[in-house]
Amino acid sequence: MIIAGGGTGGHIFPAIAIANALRKINPNIELLFIGALGKMEMEKVPQAGYQIKGIDIAGFNRSSILKNISLPYKIMKSFFQVKEIFKDFSPNAVIGVGGYSTYPVLRYAQKKGIPTFIHESNSFAGKSNILLGKNANKIFVASDGMEKFFPAKKIIITGNPVRKIISESTVNRSESLRFFGLEENKRTILVTGGSLGSRTINEVIIHHLTDLQALNVQLIWQTGANNSERYILAGKAFPRNVWVGQFIQDIDKAFAAADVVVARAGAMSIAEMCVAGKPTVFVPFPYAAEDHQTANAMRLVNKDAAIMIKDEEARTTLFGAVTDLLMDDKKRQLFSENISALAITNANERIAEEILKTIAK
Known part of the structure; x- marks a missing residue:
């Protein structure tokens, strides 16, 4: 075949x-x-x-x-x-x-x-x-x-x-955090804008790296291919609480380590988040055909399974939404249960x- x-x-x-x-x-x-x-x-x-x-x-x-x-x-x-x-x-x-x-x-x-x-x-x-x-x-x-x-x-x-590495994952949070050189006692955000990267999401992250440090929060940051050199250079200035790279080969470990995920809302991202069972803040790509990424994200939002931030509002509201969710244990638990129920x-x-x-x- x-x-x-x-x-x-x-x-x-x-x-x-x-x-x-x-x-x-x-x-x-x-x-x-x-x-x-x-x-x-x-x-x-x-x-x-x-x-x-x-x-x-x-x-x-x-x-x-x-x-x-x-x-x-x-x-x-x-x-x-x-x-x-x-x-x-x-x-x-x-x-x-x-x-x-x-x-x-x-x-x-x-x-x-x-x-x-x-x-x-x-x-x-x-x-x-x-x-x-x-x-x-x-x-x-x-x-x-x-x-x-x-x-x-x-x-x-x-x-x-969904990738086998995600659907059949057996790794735990502790070993995964060690894999990325991060600490077990800190809350952790995973940012992934897809294989090519999301300029909107990456620009928000690059402008809040010092805030992450001040909040005692960790970051696993997959920049994607576009403009990766700039983002990787910025992230490496914070070695104690930021892992940064163009692509994460061991994505199962990234999901296991993360308390909250930030992602675009493409069909495969949605499917993977459901299988991984991760509380997620989706930022739909606004130029997708018929705005289908917004429709994808809203299906989860309407089931109390995720948060959606519009691309044009991300600069002012994304970081606050992510950190609020990160600190809200009850909401994260609710999202995790509801998004997991949608997994295939x-x-x-x-x-x-x-x-x-x-x-x-």
């Missing part, structure tokens, strides 16, 4: 979770990932123990029309590259998880009559997935209401696959089983 997609952790980690579930059911399955050259999947997939082939593909750049001059050439080239990969690998099925490389791979597979499957993690489907969904065999989604994007008879609600831990297994059942027919 081929698994195609990537670009962000929100696409890559579910793809790896699905691959792990497929291999658990049938250890003899041959799996090949296809991703976009230069994107983070080219690093993260091999780290997970899988082979990946890169193709020259990019998305439409809305901020600079000039940067799209080479796009038609890249799209044509990607189809030729996909054709060569299929010649060598001959997949029985192809799974798309979103990201630039999904479209040429699944489109070619559909043209060849190879069964295709889509995992759509968001509540608002991307245009490529909508086009591909017309000819896909099955479409796996996180929540109901997706009939407005896909043929209803093809939709299966599975939830979103077996989405990857349900997807893998459905794929194998469909192609066996």
Whole structure:
């Protein structure tokens, strides 16, 4: 089987979770990932123990029309590259998880009559997935209401696959805090704006580092890739109470160490917080399609399972909301119980089983 997609952790980690579930059911399955050259999947997939082939593909750049001059050439080239990969690998099925490389791979597979499957993690489907969904065999989604994007008879609600390191975590708070070089007797905030990072959240944190020290509070700060050098340099000035890095490989330890989490409200972030059972302050990315991150966060807020701060209000209200929650043991306990009740831990297994059942027919 081929698994195609990537670009962000929100696409890559579910793809790896699905691959792990497929291999658990049938250890003899041959799996090949296809991703976009230069994107983070080219690093993260091999780290997970899988082979990946890169193709020259990019998305439409809305901020600079000039940067799209080479796009038609890249799209044509990607189809030729996909054709060569299929010649060598001959997949029985192809799974798309979103990201630039999904479209040429699944489109070619559909043209060849190879069964295709889509995992759509968001509540608002991307245009490529909508086009591909017309000819896909099955479409796996996180929540109901997706009939407005896909043929209803093809939709299966599975939830979103969560990284094995989170869903099967056994680490405790004490050992996790030691791992990050932090103290057991201090309250701890985990900040994660995703694999690329959140400028809004990071700017709030960088301006309150001295306040954290004054409050005797600790911070685990995943800056993400964008402008990471600046944030890492600032964080390292506070070695006694701040761990800072571009990416946290041992995310299970970060969750175990944290008393409160600050995060964007993408579909995968929501799924992971539910499984981790962590009291969270969500700051939805305001430019997500149809403002779906706000809708994601509000589902939890309405169930007394999280706090939401609007992006435009974060500069003045985020730090206060986070520290207030950090000091309120009863509220944190309530949020932890309520968000845990929404967790789906077996989405990857349900997807893998459905794929194998469909192609066996």
